[in-house]
Amino acid sequence: METYASLDGPGASVLVVRNGRVAWMKSYGSADVEQHVAVVPQTNFRLASLSKQFTATAIMLLVADGRLRYDDEISAILPALPAYAHGVTVRNLLNHTSGLPDYESFVPDSQAVQVLDGDVPTLISKATTLQFPAGTRYAYSNTGYALLALIVEKVSGRRFADVLRERIFVPLGMTGTVAREEGRSVVGHRAYGYAVGTSGVHRTDQSNTSAVLGDGGIYSSVVDLAKWDRALARRTLVRAADQRLAWTPPTLPSPATTEYGFGWFADRAQGTLRLR
Numbered sequence: 001m002e003t004y005a006s007l008d009g010p011g012a013s014v015l016v017v018r019n020g021r022v023a024w025m026k027s028y029g030s031a032d033v034e035q036h037v038a039v040v041p042q043t044n045f046r047l048a049s050l051s052k053q054f055t056a057t058a059i060m061l062l063v064a065d066g067r068l069r070y071d072d073e074i075s076a077i078l079p080a081l082p083a084y085a086h087g088v089t090v091r092n093l094l095n096h097t098s099g100l101p102d103y104e105s106f107v108p109d110s111q112a113v114q115v116l117d118g119d120v121p122t123l124i125s126k127a128t129t130l131q132f133p134a135g136t137r138y139a140y141s142n143t144g145y146a147l148l149a150l151i152v153e154k155v156s157g158r159r160f161a162d163v164l165r166e167r168i169f170v171p172l173g174m175t176g177t178v179a180r181e182e183g184r185s186v187v188g189h190r191a192y193g194y195a196v197g198t199s200g201v202h203r204t205d206q207s208n209t210s211a212v213l214g215d216g217g218i219y220s221s222v223v224d225l226a227k228w229d230r231a232l233a234r235r236t237l238v239r240a241a242d243q244r245l246a247w248t249p250p251t252l253p254s255p256a257t258t259e260y261g262f263g264w265f266a267d268r269a270q271g272t273l274r275l276r
Helices: 048-064 090-094 117-124 142-156 160-169 222-234 240-246
Strands: 012-018 021-028 030-032 194-197 200-203 218-220 266-269 272-275
Touching: 012 222, 048 090, 048 142, 048 160, 048 218, 048 240, 090 142, 117 142, 142 160, 218 222
Parallel strands: none
Antiparallel strands: 012 021, 194 200, 266 272
Protein backbone atom coordinates (compact mmCIF):
# COMPACT_ATOMS: atom_id res chain seq x y z
CA MET A 1 0.00 0.00 0.00
CA GLU A 2 2.96 2.32 0.28
CA THR A 3 2.57 2.82 -3.47
CA TYR A 4 -0.43 4.99 -2.59
CA ALA A 5 1.32 6.93 0.16
CA SER A 6 2.30 9.91 -2.01
CA LEU A 7 -0.21 12.74 -2.34
CA ASP A 8 0.86 12.98 -5.99
CA GLY A 9 -1.28 9.97 -6.90
CA PRO A 10 -4.74 8.49 -6.33
CA GLY A 11 -5.19 6.77 -3.01
CA ALA A 12 -7.05 4.15 -1.03
CA SER A 13 -8.35 3.35 2.44
CA VAL A 14 -7.94 0.07 4.29
CA LEU A 15 -9.91 -1.08 7.33
CA VAL A 16 -9.56 -4.49 8.98
CA VAL A 17 -12.25 -5.86 11.29
CA ARG A 18 -11.35 -8.74 13.58
CA ASN A 19 -13.83 -10.34 15.97
CA GLY A 20 -16.27 -7.51 15.45
CA ARG A 21 -13.79 -4.74 16.22
CA VAL A 22 -11.74 -2.45 14.01
CA ALA A 23 -8.23 -3.87 14.31
CA TRP A 24 -6.45 -1.59 11.84
CA MET A 25 -7.30 1.39 9.65
CA LYS A 26 -5.15 3.53 7.42
CA SER A 27 -5.55 5.82 4.42
CA TYR A 28 -3.13 6.56 1.61
CA GLY A 29 -2.70 9.05 -1.22
CA SER A 30 -5.14 11.51 -2.74
CA ALA A 31 -8.90 11.52 -3.13
CA ASP A 32 -8.60 14.50 -5.50
CA VAL A 33 -5.19 14.64 -7.15
CA GLU A 34 -5.69 18.04 -8.77
CA GLN A 35 -6.69 19.72 -5.50
CA HIS A 36 -4.25 17.69 -3.36
CA VAL A 37 -7.03 16.43 -1.09
CA ALA A 38 -5.81 13.50 0.98
CA VAL A 39 -7.76 10.28 1.46
CA VAL A 40 -9.12 9.90 5.00
CA PRO A 41 -11.17 7.07 6.54
CA GLN A 42 -14.37 9.00 5.74
CA THR A 43 -13.49 9.33 2.03
CA ASN A 44 -16.29 7.93 -0.13
CA PHE A 45 -15.25 5.77 -3.07
CA ARG A 46 -17.53 4.52 -5.83
CA LEU A 47 -18.26 0.92 -4.83
CA ALA A 48 -18.92 -0.29 -8.39
CA SER A 49 -20.26 -3.86 -8.21
CA LEU A 50 -20.15 -3.97 -4.41
CA SER A 51 -23.27 -1.81 -4.81
CA LYS A 52 -25.12 -5.00 -5.73
CA GLN A 53 -25.15 -6.03 -2.05
CA PHE A 54 -27.35 -3.05 -1.25
CA THR A 55 -29.62 -3.57 -4.25
CA ALA A 56 -30.15 -7.19 -3.20
CA THR A 57 -30.83 -6.11 0.37
CA ALA A 58 -33.49 -3.64 -0.79
CA ILE A 59 -35.21 -6.51 -2.59
CA MET A 60 -34.98 -8.73 0.49
CA LEU A 61 -36.57 -6.01 2.60
CA LEU A 62 -39.50 -5.75 0.18
CA VAL A 63 -39.90 -9.53 0.31
CA ALA A 64 -39.92 -9.37 4.11
CA ASP A 65 -42.58 -6.65 3.85
CA GLY A 66 -44.77 -9.05 1.86
CA ARG A 67 -44.76 -6.73 -1.16
CA LEU A 68 -42.68 -8.95 -3.43
CA ARG A 69 -41.75 -12.61 -3.90
CA TYR A 70 -38.49 -14.02 -5.21
CA ASP A 71 -40.34 -16.10 -7.78
CA ASP A 72 -42.45 -13.24 -9.14
CA GLU A 73 -42.00 -12.86 -12.89
CA ILE A 74 -40.30 -9.59 -13.70
CA SER A 75 -42.36 -8.94 -16.84
CA ALA A 76 -45.45 -8.63 -14.64
CA ILE A 77 -43.71 -5.87 -12.67
CA LEU A 78 -41.91 -4.15 -15.56
CA PRO A 79 -44.19 -4.41 -18.60
CA ALA A 80 -41.75 -2.43 -20.78
CA LEU A 81 -39.41 -5.44 -20.90
CA PRO A 82 -39.09 -7.29 -24.23
CA ALA A 83 -41.30 -10.34 -24.74
CA TYR A 84 -38.37 -12.76 -24.46
CA ALA A 85 -38.02 -11.82 -20.76
CA HIS A 86 -41.28 -13.65 -20.00
CA GLY A 87 -40.64 -16.31 -17.36
CA VAL A 88 -37.58 -14.61 -15.84
CA THR A 89 -38.01 -14.16 -12.09
CA VAL A 90 -36.70 -11.79 -9.45
CA ARG A 91 -34.62 -14.68 -8.11
CA ASN A 92 -33.00 -15.12 -11.54
CA LEU A 93 -31.95 -11.48 -11.52
CA LEU A 94 -30.52 -11.73 -8.02
CA ASN A 95 -28.30 -14.74 -8.73
CA HIS A 96 -27.39 -13.95 -12.36
CA THR A 97 -29.26 -16.88 -13.88
CA SER A 98 -31.70 -14.81 -15.96
CA GLY A 99 -30.08 -15.28 -19.36
CA LEU A 100 -30.74 -11.62 -20.14
CA PRO A 101 -28.09 -9.92 -22.29
CA ASP A 102 -25.83 -7.35 -20.67
CA TYR A 103 -27.08 -3.87 -21.53
CA GLU A 104 -23.52 -2.56 -21.76
CA SER A 105 -23.02 -4.46 -25.01
CA PHE A 106 -25.63 -2.16 -26.60
CA VAL A 107 -23.97 1.08 -25.47
CA PRO A 108 -21.45 2.36 -28.05
CA ASP A 109 -18.09 3.52 -26.72
CA SER A 110 -18.66 6.84 -28.48
CA GLN A 111 -21.85 7.59 -26.52
CA ALA A 112 -21.35 10.66 -24.34
CA VAL A 113 -24.73 10.69 -22.56
CA GLN A 114 -24.74 8.49 -19.48
CA VAL A 115 -27.10 5.51 -19.31
CA LEU A 116 -29.60 5.40 -16.44
CA ASP A 117 -31.34 2.37 -14.92
CA GLY A 118 -34.55 3.32 -16.70
CA ASP A 119 -32.83 3.06 -20.09
CA VAL A 120 -31.98 -0.61 -19.62
CA PRO A 121 -35.30 -2.17 -20.78
CA THR A 122 -35.03 -0.27 -24.06
CA LEU A 123 -31.38 -1.20 -24.54
CA ILE A 124 -31.95 -4.93 -24.08
CA SER A 125 -34.91 -4.77 -26.46
CA LYS A 126 -32.27 -4.66 -29.19
CA ALA A 127 -31.78 -8.39 -28.54
CA THR A 128 -34.37 -10.95 -29.61
CA THR A 129 -33.85 -13.82 -27.19
CA LEU A 130 -32.36 -14.88 -23.87
CA GLN A 131 -28.77 -16.08 -23.93
CA PHE A 132 -29.97 -19.30 -22.26
CA PRO A 133 -33.20 -20.47 -20.57
CA ALA A 134 -33.65 -18.75 -17.22
CA GLY A 135 -32.37 -20.76 -14.27
CA THR A 136 -30.19 -23.14 -16.28
CA ARG A 137 -26.86 -21.32 -16.25
CA TYR A 138 -24.93 -18.54 -14.55
CA ALA A 139 -23.73 -15.46 -16.41
CA TYR A 140 -22.79 -12.31 -14.52
CA SER A 141 -25.19 -9.60 -15.64
CA ASN A 142 -25.29 -5.91 -14.81
CA THR A 143 -28.66 -5.86 -16.55
CA GLY A 144 -30.21 -7.88 -13.74
CA TYR A 145 -29.24 -5.41 -11.04
CA ALA A 146 -30.33 -2.37 -13.02
CA LEU A 147 -33.72 -4.05 -13.41
CA LEU A 148 -33.81 -4.88 -9.70
CA ALA A 149 -33.43 -1.16 -8.95
CA LEU A 150 -36.42 -0.48 -11.21
CA ILE A 151 -38.38 -3.21 -9.42
CA VAL A 152 -37.59 -1.60 -6.06
CA GLU A 153 -38.97 1.68 -7.40
CA LYS A 154 -42.08 0.11 -8.92
CA VAL A 155 -42.98 -1.95 -5.85
CA SER A 156 -42.16 0.70 -3.24
CA GLY A 157 -43.41 3.74 -5.15
CA ARG A 158 -40.18 5.51 -4.13
CA ARG A 159 -36.97 6.46 -5.89
CA PHE A 160 -34.36 3.71 -5.57
CA ALA A 161 -31.84 6.07 -3.95
CA ASP A 162 -34.45 7.15 -1.39
CA VAL A 163 -35.30 3.55 -0.50
CA LEU A 164 -31.64 2.76 0.12
CA ARG A 165 -31.21 5.85 2.24
CA GLU A 166 -34.39 5.34 4.29
CA ARG A 167 -34.26 1.56 4.72
CA ILE A 168 -30.51 0.90 4.92
CA PHE A 169 -28.13 3.85 5.19
CA VAL A 170 -29.94 5.97 7.80
CA PRO A 171 -30.93 3.08 10.12
CA LEU A 172 -27.34 1.84 10.15
CA GLY A 173 -25.79 5.28 10.62
CA MET A 174 -24.01 5.12 7.26
CA THR A 175 -24.06 8.90 7.08
CA GLY A 176 -21.72 9.35 4.13
CA THR A 177 -23.07 6.59 1.90
CA VAL A 178 -25.17 7.63 -1.09
CA ALA A 179 -26.53 6.30 -4.36
CA ARG A 180 -25.28 9.16 -6.50
CA GLU A 181 -27.73 10.83 -8.87
CA GLU A 182 -26.42 13.70 -11.00
CA GLY A 183 -28.14 16.92 -9.95
CA ARG A 184 -29.99 15.27 -7.05
CA SER A 185 -27.34 14.14 -4.59
CA VAL A 186 -23.91 15.19 -3.41
CA VAL A 187 -21.11 12.82 -2.44
CA GLY A 188 -19.21 14.33 0.46
CA HIS A 189 -15.51 13.52 0.91
CA ARG A 190 -15.58 12.10 -2.60
CA ALA A 191 -12.69 10.19 -4.14
CA TYR A 192 -12.33 10.56 -7.90
CA GLY A 193 -11.18 7.87 -10.29
CA TYR A 194 -7.92 8.08 -12.21
CA ALA A 195 -5.87 6.16 -14.72
CA VAL A 196 -2.12 6.11 -15.13
CA GLY A 197 -0.87 6.74 -18.65
CA THR A 198 2.44 7.52 -20.30
CA SER A 199 1.97 11.20 -19.47
CA GLY A 200 1.10 10.55 -15.85
CA VAL A 201 -2.13 10.39 -13.88
CA HIS A 202 -5.33 11.66 -15.49
CA ARG A 203 -8.93 11.70 -14.23
CA THR A 204 -11.21 9.00 -15.66
CA ASP A 205 -13.89 9.18 -13.03
CA GLN A 206 -17.03 8.50 -15.06
CA SER A 207 -17.93 6.29 -18.01
CA ASN A 208 -21.14 6.28 -20.02
CA THR A 209 -22.51 3.53 -17.73
CA SER A 210 -21.34 4.89 -14.35
CA ALA A 211 -24.70 6.53 -13.58
CA VAL A 212 -26.61 3.23 -13.44
CA LEU A 213 -27.36 2.83 -9.73
CA GLY A 214 -28.54 -0.73 -9.25
CA ASP A 215 -25.39 -2.39 -10.53
CA GLY A 216 -22.69 0.00 -9.33
CA GLY A 217 -23.67 3.57 -8.45
CA ILE A 218 -23.21 3.68 -4.68
CA TYR A 219 -20.44 5.62 -2.90
CA SER A 220 -19.24 4.71 0.58
CA SER A 221 -16.27 4.83 2.94
CA VAL A 222 -14.45 2.16 4.91
CA VAL A 223 -15.96 3.65 8.08
CA ASP A 224 -19.50 3.19 6.77
CA LEU A 225 -18.71 -0.23 5.33
CA ALA A 226 -17.58 -1.34 8.79
CA LYS A 227 -21.07 -0.43 10.01
CA TRP A 228 -22.53 -2.43 7.14
CA ASP A 229 -20.35 -5.41 8.07
CA ARG A 230 -21.51 -5.21 11.68
CA ALA A 231 -25.17 -5.07 10.62
CA LEU A 232 -24.71 -8.17 8.47
CA ALA A 233 -23.04 -10.04 11.32
CA ARG A 234 -25.85 -9.10 13.71
CA ARG A 235 -28.63 -9.51 11.12
CA THR A 236 -29.84 -6.04 11.98
CA LEU A 237 -31.83 -5.51 8.78
CA VAL A 238 -32.39 -8.82 7.02
CA ARG A 239 -34.17 -11.93 8.28
CA ALA A 240 -31.93 -14.94 8.90
CA ALA A 241 -33.68 -16.99 6.21
CA ASP A 242 -33.15 -14.29 3.59
CA GLN A 243 -29.53 -13.83 4.57
CA ARG A 244 -28.91 -17.56 4.16
CA LEU A 245 -30.41 -17.33 0.66
CA ALA A 246 -28.22 -14.34 -0.15
CA TRP A 247 -25.10 -16.22 0.89
CA THR A 248 -25.99 -19.56 -0.72
CA PRO A 249 -25.37 -20.01 -4.46
CA PRO A 250 -28.15 -21.90 -6.26
CA THR A 251 -27.77 -25.45 -7.50
CA LEU A 252 -27.88 -25.43 -11.29
CA PRO A 253 -28.38 -28.27 -13.76
CA SER A 254 -25.07 -30.10 -14.28
CA PRO A 255 -22.49 -29.15 -15.43
CA ALA A 256 -23.34 -25.51 -14.67
CA THR A 257 -21.99 -24.09 -11.41
CA THR A 258 -21.99 -20.73 -9.65
CA GLU A 259 -20.59 -19.09 -6.53
CA TYR A 260 -23.04 -16.16 -6.55
CA GLY A 261 -25.98 -15.79 -4.17
CA PHE A 262 -27.97 -12.56 -3.91
CA GLY A 263 -25.50 -9.69 -4.28
CA TRP A 264 -22.49 -11.62 -2.98
CA PHE A 265 -20.03 -14.16 -4.27
CA ALA A 266 -20.02 -16.86 -1.59
CA ASP A 267 -17.72 -19.86 -1.23
CA ARG A 268 -15.83 -21.71 1.47
CA ALA A 269 -12.15 -21.49 2.29
CA GLN A 270 -10.79 -23.95 4.86
CA GLY A 271 -14.34 -24.60 5.99
CA THR A 272 -15.18 -20.93 6.56
CA LEU A 273 -17.77 -18.98 4.58
CA ARG A 274 -16.04 -16.38 2.44
CA LEU A 275 -18.03 -13.43 1.04
CA ARG A 276 -16.86 -10.99 -1.58
